[in-house]
Amino acid sequence: MPVTQEQATWFADAxxxxxxxxxxxIMGKDHVxxxxxxxxxxxGHVLLEDYPGTGKTVLAKALANTLDGTTSRIQFTPDLLPSDVTGVQIFDQGKGRFEFHKGPIFASIVLADEINRASPKTQSALLEVMEEGVVTIDGEGHSVGAPFLVIATQNPVEQAGTYKLPEAQLDRFLIKTTLGYPDSKIAVSLxxxxxxxxxxxxxxxxxxPESIVAxxxxxxxxxxxESVMxxxxxxxxxxxxHRDVILGVSMRGAMALARAIKTWALTQGRTYATPDDVRDLAVNVLAHRIILDPESEFAGVKAEDVVSRILVDIEPPAYRAA
Structure with missing residues (x-):
């Protein structure tokens, strides 16, 4: 059923x-x-990559507090096990059977703090649940419910004792963004x-939570x-x-951007998406899914720059209101 203007106005206001x-x-960071x-x-899910002390954890906690649902925080460390995230089967002697005890991933908002400090085995425990919202233990699926958002943070400058997120993991994040430092006025206020x-x-x-689902x-x-798609x-x-890229955006990434532009359009109070919505979100949705050629990366090329140049090179279609 098409979205009415009244519904779009309600959505934008909410x-x-x-x-x-x-x-x-988090003052002064409306766009993020x-x-x-x-x-x-x-x-979708969010990857926040920024320097220490810029407010990554505060942002995640603030969003969790905004939603009147369940929240959890997982501090990722090298000794964290997959079962510490997803949960574990424990034998109940009284009942004579195994029972599943849910892990902290079963929450509406999950803060995965310093996700790149956990081993690849533990990181991979998030793949299924981030994609499908289900945790499979001993062949039995357990739904985490809706809404479900993983906000992962990582520090780009402190790499000792960290494990780089694999491409399959990065592809599960709808958006990658950064907070950066506040401007002078906001800094003084803080x-x-x-x-x-x-x-x-x-x-x-x-x-x-039901309102978010709606x-x-x-x-x-x-x-x-169709011209926008x-x-x-x-x-x-x-x-x-692109000459600087050895692996471009997957269809999962393309579909993620297609979903995101619909939401972005409604935030502007519109019932239809435009090429501007694509341009607004392309860097944040696509750049982290690109693998650069090592020589280009060594020369200082960044994935964000590649997407930005592509946006300049490809002319958007003219659009009209639906």
Whole structure:
């Protein structure tokens, strides 16, 4: 059923209230907050990569506090086991059978802190649940429910004792973004309020999980003209043919961007997606899925620059309101 303008206006208003609520903890980072919330509504996951002390964990906690649902935090360490994440079967002597005890992955918002510090075996335990929302233990599937969002953080400068995320893992993240340092005005404001250490505690729940599910269902019905999808596909194919790239964006990545632009359109109060929505999200959705040629990477080429150049080279189609 097509989305009505009334529904789009309601969605945009509700989305802005969520942004404002999270902004109480992370000031001056509206765009990043909008990206993270877009991933939540689009049934995706977020990878936050930034320097220490920029507020990655605070952002994740603030979002978790905004949602009146279950939340958990997993501190990834080299000795963390897959069962520490997903859960384990324990024999109940009284009942004479094994019972599944859920791990911290069974929550609406899961903060995977410093995900690259866990071993590849533990990282791989997240692959199925991030893609399908199901944990399989001894052949039995256990749903984590909806909504379900994994916010993973990693530090790009401290690599001692870390394990690089494999491409299959990176491909499960809908959006990769960075917070960066605040501007001078916001920095001074934060310094003046430095007595408040747990800034995420300033955020109170304002939305039920069922409302997020309803917003997700509404976003899936947004109209996208075939010309916009052709434009999106041209960008994806260009990443595969680029001279600095040895592995371009997969179809999973293309479909992730297609889902995200629908949500992004609704956040603007529109019932239809445009080429501008594709351009707004392309770098954050596609760049982390690209594997650069080692020589190009050594020469200083970045995946974000590759996507940005492709956006300049490919002319977007003219569009009209649906």
């Amino acid at each position: 989305f802005q209230k969520l942004v404002a609520n999270v902004d109480k903890a 907050i909008r990206l993270v919330l877009t991933a939540l509504v689009s049934d 310094l003046m309020d430095s007595g408040t250490r747990a800034r995420a505690s300033l955020v109170s729940p304002i939305i039920k 917003m997700s269902a509404l976003a899936s019905e947004v109209f996208v003209d 052709n434009y999106l596909n041209d960008i994806v194919e260009a990443t595969r043919a």
